[in-house]
Amino acid sequence: MRKRFFSDDSFWNQALPADVVVDPASQRYLSFLEKSHDLEGFHVNGNNYTIPVYEAAPDTPLVKVERRIKDHVGEGRFMYQLSKYVVDSVADHPCGHDASFVDGVPIPEDALPDALTDGHLSIVDPSRNRVWDMWGAERRPDGSWWCCSGISYPIDGTGVFDASEWGMRNGESVHMYGPCRAAGVPNVAGLIRYEELQAGRIEHKLAFATRYAGLQAHSFPASWTDGGVLGGPPEGITIQLDPDVDLDAYGLSPAGMAIATALKEYGAVLVDVALGSVLYAEGLTGHADKSWEGLLIEDELARIPFSNYRFLQPEAVVERGMIPGIHPIIWQTFHEAFGMHQEGDLGEGNSIVGWRKDWHAQLLSQFKSKSSQ
Numbered sequence: 001m002r003k004r005f006f007s008d009d010s011f012w013n014q015a016l017p018a019d020v021v022v023d024p025a026s027q028r029y030l031s032f033l034e035k036s037h038d039l040e041g042f043h044v045n046g047n048n049y050t051i052p053v054y055e056a057a058p059d060t061p062l063v064k065v066e067r068r069i070k071d072h073v074g075e076g077r078f079m080y081q082l083s084k085y086v087v088d089s090v091a092d093h094p095c096g097h098d099a100s101f102v103d104g105v106p107i108p109e110d111a112l113p114d115a116l117t118d119g120h121l122s123i124v125d126p127s128r129n130r131v132w133d134m135w136g137a138e139r140r141p142d143g144s145w146w147c148c149s150g151i152s153y154p155i156d157g158t159g160v161f162d163a164s165e166w167g168m169r170n171g172e173s174v175h176m177y178g179p180c181r182a183a184g185v186p187n188v189a190g191l192i193r194y195e196e197l198q199a200g201r202i203e204h205k206l207a208f209a210t211r212y213a214g215l216q217a218h219s220f221p222a223s224w225t226d227g228g229v230l231g232g233p234p235e236g237i238t239i240q241l242d243p244d245v246d247l248d249a250y251g252l253s254p255a256g257m258a259i260a261t262a263l264k265e266y267g268a269v270l271v272d273v274a275l276g277s278v279l280y281a282e283g284l285t286g287h288a289d290k291s292w293e294g295l296l297i298e299d300e301l302a303r304i305p306f307s308n309y310r311f312l313q314p315e316a317v318v319e320r321g322m323i324p325g326i327h328p329i330i331w332q333t334f335h336e337a338f339g340m341h342q343e344g345d346l347g348e349g350n351s352i353v354g355w356r357k358d359w360h361a362q363l364l365s366q367f368k369s370k371s372s373q
Contacts (some may be wrong), residue, residue: 003195004204005131005188006159012189013204015265016240016312026311028232032212033309037276042208044259045193046292049274050283051120051187054111058127063106068136068147069096069176074117076136076148079173080237082323086169094166098178101150105132112286113137119147120180120283122187129155133187135180151178151186159189163223173322174224181207182322183235183271184223185304190269192281194290196256202262206241209274211333216321219314226273228324228334233270235321238312240267245308256300263301267312273330277306 006012023029037043070080076096084090106125113121113134122136124130136148153161161184166177174184182185190207213227214234222236233239241263252260259279268279277303284290292298324334 003193003199005155005186006204007156010157010159011205012159012269016267020240021313023237023311023313025231025233028231029237029239029311030306030309032229032232033210033277033306036211039276039299040176040305041277041302041308042279042304043276044279044281044296044298044301046281046296046298047276047283048114049116049118050114050281050285051122051191051277051285052114052285052287053122053124053188053191053193053287055121055155056106056108056125056127058125059354060106060108063107063145064104065097065101065107065134065137065150066359067095067097067147067148068138068146072136072148074136076175079148079163079175083169083172083176086171087315094177096147096149096176096178098151098166100152101132101178105134105145105150105152107145110286112139114283114285120187121147124188126155128282131155131186131368133180135175135187149175149178149180151180153186159186160221161185161223168224170320171323173226179223181267182224182226182273183218185221185236185269185271189221190271190280192259192279194282194284194287194292194295197258197281197295200254200258202258202266204262205238205266206259206262206268207271207280208278209269209270209272209280210277211273211275211329212275213270213301215324215334216319218321219317221269222271225321226324226330227321228273228330233311234314235272235318237270237314238265238267239270239309240302240312242308245304247304250303252300252303253297254294259301260304263309274332275329287310335353 050097069076113119119137123132132152134147134150196202212229212232214232215230217234218225219234219236225235242265324330
């Protein structure tokens, strides 16, 4: 399987120039990363909340994958309910599956999605030159498949989606339109691959998530955001490890050195919200011949403090995206950012819980009135 996705001139495959422009808000953004978890630097998701990738053979049959989002036991059902509120009707809504996805997916028999609630899964078919992404994927007891979100795209394409093709309304989740990362980027974009760490070299940008992504703010290559914090880094922004940092000082393994070098040369793009600040390696679920044991140390990059990084100034920031109330972690983070994470009283007998509900109703009304903009 190829180690690098997309065309050579894709944004994801471009090394950073020597004359990068540091974002004026870089220090503020770094402070958000520093408080997102109790590590000094990045954790690498290799075993939990990962994206397993499988390669289909030319004769792998196409499997019909049903829509799941309105029946999802997690936040998917809330995304569906939000879209029902924001749009006039969901009768013609894609409800999670892009048009590129509906004709079927060549799912290998041994394919397993990530075991945790996100249920990510990607299928690569070189013979068709396609990748199929899924979020909330599950093989049901009868052997059939369903998923919350699904989209397909060329292996050698740009790796960037055009949100204008979806007709998405402000406030909705991008998951309702097919993309399986909340920033509206491909699953495989920025993914650390097993073969790359075996070879000791990564030649593309990485992908990362953090708890405090910016509310209603995203920039290229992101096409959307699920961020919930005013003033947080916009999804799509690139972070770079300072090229002058002496990596030999941190006692890194060969794999850790490869990741850190990629962070210097290519940087990492903010693609999602997580409980901490994490980079993404591919999930090896179901691959009997592969294991991260002895190769990837998940907390090794945390030896390099966030103070050694810098956020780069993005292209114009677009002030649109998902509202925070439909995702429990993002909703909690939104309130913590405003100092309202404890139960209490806001005066005149109004509890914070009551205020949350009232505020959320007002916010929904605001986005409904703006949805045609």
